[in-house]
Amino acid sequence: MVTDFLAALEDLDIDRALAYAAPGIVYQNVPLPPARGLPAVERTLRGMARHGTGFEARVHTIAANGPAVLTERTDVLERGAWRAEFWVCGTFEVHDDRITLWRDYFDWTTFLAASAKGLAGALVSALGARSRATAR
16 A cells, blocks of 8 residues: 555655545654645645656665554655655554555755755756757
8 A cells, every 4th residue: 555655656646645545644754744634635745746747756675564564765856857866764554444644754964965966967957958059
């Protein structure tokens, strides 16, 4: 269920992703405040999809113990030419075939470094396109 949920997010298919969520789902990127309940999580996910052009969750390790599912993964966020790849550890809880908790932990320094690297790549791409256009 968790990998199917992440696959729906990769497809930016928010409706399909929400089909895996319980009405009382809690989603949190630690240490940010949690989104509580399906409407709040839906607003968050739709906002992410509206502002992003791509998402990938490369799952390296996944383990389950009862209702708890732990993932170790590399997430990739994209917006146009900007791309950031960073390590994430996710905790999910599944009850009655629905995700009731989704909590992600990541290192903010690594995320900021990946964001800066993505910005530099986007600038290089834009400058290269401008240079090619000027050369014509």
